[in-house]
Amino acid sequence: MKNDSIIVLLGPPGAGKGTQGEKLAEVLNLIPLSTGQVLREEARKGSALGKEAQEIMERGDLVPDALVAEIVRQRIETAGPSQAVLLDGFPRNLPQADLLEQLKGARPLCLVNIQVDEDVVLKRLTGRRYCVDCGRIYNFNLSTPKQGDVCDACGAQLVQREDDREAVFQTRFRVYREETVPLIEAYSQKSTFFAVNGNQPPQAVFEEISSQLEEMDREVNIPAVELEQ
Ligand SMILES: [Zn+2]
Numbered sequence: 001m002k003n004d005s006i007i008v009l010l011g012p013p014g015a016g017k018g019t020q021g022e023k024l025a026e027v028l029n030l031i032p033l034s035t036g037q038v039l040r041e042e043a044r045k046g047s048a049l050g051k052e053a054q055e056i057m058e059r060g061d062l063v064p065d066a067l068v069a070e071i072v073r074q075r076i077e078t079a080g081p082s083q084a085v086l087l088d089g090f091p092r093n094l095p096q097a098d099l100l101e102q103l104k105g106a107r108p109l110c111l112v113n114i115q116v117d118e119d120v121v122l123k124r125l126t127g128r129r130y131c132v133d134c135g136r137i138y139n140f141n142l143s144t145p146k147q148g149d150v151c152d153a154c155g156a157q158l159v160q161r162e163d164d165r166e167a168v169f170q171t172r173f174r175v176y177r178e179e180t181v182p183l184i185e186a187y188s189q190k191s192t193f194f195a196v197n198g199n200q201p202p203q204a205v206f207e208e209i210s211s212q213l214e215e216m217d218r219e220v221n222i223p224a225v226e227l228e229q
Pocket residue numbers: 131132133134135136151152153154155156
């Protein structure tokens with residue numbers, strides 16, 4: 001991973017992109033951007049953008065390409081030239097990948113696919129709660145918050161996301177298969193793509209992603225001349 005990289009987290013709903021994204025950003029000092037989280041914050045604030053996005057997300061559908069691309073553009077612009085940006089939730093389909101190509105300029109892409117089975121994901125999402133105040137994610141089926149249903153960090157109420165209900169989850173998974181799987185197939189042809197096993201506990205997934213990113217760095221740093229001798 002180069003220090004001006006754009007790292008893209010890919011995977012089905014419930015793959016752990018949010019959890020991994022938070023930790024990777026913290027440990028590797030990346031600028032994180034979860035488009036879903038930005039849109040949910042806008043919805044809480046009651047902005048026009050937030051209201052529009054909320055209706056779409058609660059059905060399990062994808063927010064229009066141009067709208068999410070604008071959020072991503074602003075975040076990439078505010079990042080320093082040697083600050084890596086971590087994207088969670090964008091791109092989700094081939095047209096959005098084209099938009100990212102235009103937005104990213106000369107920054108290299110790192111593509112990380114978190115592979116996880118559908119039954120594992122369903123179990124996780126039904127237990128998932130998020131903090132209404134700071135957005136931190138918890139899972140009642142895996143790691144419970146210390147004090148019942150309030151946030152360990154800020155004490156605010158933990159709630160379930162509308163789009164984590166099982167009926168909506170089916171729509172999200174169908175959208176994932178139709179829109180995102182073709183994108184992942186196209187990305188998997190690139191040399192900067194790698195996949196990790198997302199069925200493992202979060203810490204094991206995190207270690208696999210970090211070591212793969214390190215590995216990628218070493219490969220990038222090998223002088224081409226030496227390889228030819
Ligand atoms: Zn909180």
